[in-house]
Amino acid sequence: MPNRPTSDLLAALEARLGPRGFTRDADAMAPWLKDWRGRVEGAAAALLSPADTDEVEAIVRLAGAAGVAIVPQGGNTSMVAGATPDADGASLLLSTRRMRTIRSVSSQDNVAVAEAGVILSDLHEAANGIGRRFPLSLAAKGSATIGGLISTNAGGTQVLRFGTMRALVLGIEAVLPNGARFDGLSALRKDNRGYDLRQLLCGAEGTLGIVTAASLRLVPAAAARAVAWVGIERADDALGLLRRLEDAMGEAIESFEIIPAEGLALVLRHIAHTRAPLTDPHRWHVLIEATARAGAPSPTDALEQALARAIEEGHAADAIVAASESQAEAFWRIRESLSEAERIDGFAAKHDVSVSVSVMPWLLEDGAAEVEARFPGVRVLGFGHLGDGNVHFNVRAPIGMDSKAWLADQGDDISAYVHDLVRAKDGSISAEHGIGQLKRAEFARTAGATRLHALQAIKQALDPQGLFNPGKLLP
Numbered sequence: 001m002p003n004r005p006t007s008d009l010l011a012a013l014e015a016r017l018g019p020r021g022f023t024r025d026a027d028a029m030a031p032w033l034k035d036w037r038g039r040v041e042g043a044a045a046a047l048l049s050p051a052d053t054d055e056v057e058a059i060v061r062l063a064g065a066a067g068v069a070i071v072p073q074g075g076n077t078s079m080v081a082g083a084t085p086d087a088d089g090a091s092l093l094l095s096t097r098r099m100r101t102i103r104s105v106s107s108q109d110n111v112a113v114a115e116a117g118v119i120l121s122d123l124h125e126a127a128n129g130i131g132r133r134f135p136l137s138l139a140a141k142g143s144a145t146i147g148g149l150i151s152t153n154a155g156g157t158q159v160l161r162f163g164t165m166r167a168l169v170l171g172i173e174a175v176l177p178n179g180a181r182f183d184g185l186s187a188l189r190k191d192n193r194g195y196d197l198r199q200l201l202c203g204a205e206g207t208l209g210i211v212t213a214a215s216l217r218l219v220p221a222a223a224a225r226a227v228a229w230v231g232i233e234r235a236d237d238a239l240g241l242l243r244r245l246e247d248a249m250g251e252a253i254e255s256f257e258i259i260p261a262e263g264l265a266l267v268l269r270h271i272a273h274t275r276a277p278l279t280d281p282h283r284w285h286v287l288i289e290a291t292a293r294a295g296a297p298s299p300t301d302a303l304e305q306a307l308a309r310a311i312e313e314g315h316a317a318d319a320i321v322a323a324s325e326s327q328a329e330a331f332w333r334i335r336e337s338l339s340e341a342e343r344i345d346g347f348a349a350k351h352d353v354s355v356s357v358s359v360m361p362w363l364l365e366d367g368a369a370e371v372e373a374r375f376p377g378v379r380v381l382g383f384g385h386l387g388d389g390n391v392h393f394n395v396r397a398p399i400g401m402d403s404k405a406w407l408a409d410q411g412d413d414i415s416a417y418v419h420d421l422v423r424a425k426d427g428s429i430s431a432e433h434g435i436g437q438l439k440r441a442e443f444a445r446t447a448g449a450t451r452l453h454a455l456q457a458i459k460q461a462l463d464p465q466g467l468f469n470p471g472k473l474l475p
């Protein structure tokens with residue numbers, strides 16, 4: 001059990017970090033003590049903002065010697081309250097937001113070395129500046145940080161072609177719970193020196209080490225892109241459409257996001273300056289992005305032809321390919337506003353589940369109907385990354401109910417039911433958001449003894465005092 005920080009420890013931290021790196025001011029800390037969804041509020045003994053890896057090392061050594069817990073935080077966009085300290089105020093909140101140097105970008109090695117606090121959109125810009133791109137994007141790209149993206153093994157809207165963060169991390173620099181700095185930044189494409197600490201820290205949610213920098217894989221910038229908005233009537237059609245497009249265009253298809261009519265309606269209702277891309281109402285919508293490298297044929301023509309054929313074959317009802325970059329951005333803005341629109345609309349029992357892609361249509365249609373029958377009045381909003389088998393299966397309160405009170409009362413039962421529905425299809429209760437604190441009980445209930453014991457043995461080996469991000473991930 002971690003200790004409470006003593007005044008000596010806090011004084012030593014303040015002396016080491018200086019005024020820019022240390023505060024106990026309640027107003028300065030407040031924005032970082034609540035999770036993005038507003039479900040959990042914590043407290044911290046101090047907010048530490050180290051400027052570099054040396055200062056992270058100093059913090060870990062001082063806190064470790066005193067047996068005091070550390071909660072790492074990047075952009076605080078976690079969907080499972082993974083970066084929110086618990087309410088006892090005994091932990092130190094360690095923010096990486098001052099560690100925002102992109103140490104290098106190389107078009108020779110196709111590698112970027114970015115510090116943990118680098119914001120995703122800044123990395124995108126730096127890569128574009130040398131004719132490359134970092135092929136992972138998500139709606140929180142303006143806030144999510146490299147350290148957080150690695151620690152949650154984030155997914156997003158390009159997993160279909162490039163995989164999750166795990167596939168893009170070539171090297172990691174981190175400070176381990178014993179205060180040692182792991183210097184694993186070398187971006188070797190092949191390196192078989194024993195267990196892969198890089199992969200172990202990826203998805204560890206700050207419980208095994210503090211990521212301070214990473215070497216990340218870059219790919220050639222796309223010479224052109226085509227973005228289409230498609231109306232379909234059944235979730236089954238979406239899967240058929242995806243496979244048809246892949247037959248026709250192969251790897252050019254990079255994103256394939258499914259959005260229910262109610263999702264589009266939520267965005268149009270709550271997010272200003274948005275309008276429906278198609279005139280007729282459709283039960284489902286799909287946002288598709290295809291790209292082409294320099295010298296390859298235009299993805300627009302290929303996508304238009306493939307979609308025309310799909311409509312003829314009955315896999316789609318209607319489609320529009322963006323006629324300009326601004327129209328393409330407008331389509332993406334609808335998709336990327338879904339979480340915000342849902343948040344404005346109220347609390348929901350959020351689920352970030354994954355099943356085999358072939359099971360997706362069942363989950364989106366029949367699975368949703370089962371939940372709505374089991375909990376009368378609730379409304380399922382299922383959207384997300386269809387090609388990855390990842391649905392954000394969010395269950396909303398019956399109309400007219402106080403969603404916060406309803407969630408407190410019904411949320412756990414609903415989540416257990418949804419997770420069991422998914423597990424019965426060999427699915428996962430967490431596809432990309434991780435476990436954090438919101439899914440910890442469900443993880444303990446469903447993970448199985450073998451998996452739990454192995455993870456606890458690893459945790460015990462690296463963090464025997466249990467000081468790194470206590471109360472997250474592991475029971």
Ligand code: FAD
Nearest residue numbers: 074075076077078082145147148149151155156206211432
């Ligand atoms: P934080 O929220 O600050 O922390 C996340 C976890 O990582 C915590 O456990 C924290 O302790 C740990 N951590 C943070 N920094 C470090 C570090 N340097 N070292 C060790 N541990 C650390 N996620 C997806 O995967 N796909 C999506 O499509 C997606 N869309 C989103 C859309 C919106 C609007 C929002 C708000 C969130 C979305 N997310 C998505 C969730 C979230 O953006 C990701 O989980 C992201 O990886 C979190 O990054 P962050 O920097 O905000 O991390």
Ligand code: MLT
Nearest residue numbers: 079139338339352384392
């Ligand atoms: C998304 O894909 O938009 C996110 O993962 C966020 C969410 O689940 O709300």
Ligand code: ZN
Nearest residue numbers: 156384392432
């Ligand atoms: Zn997502």
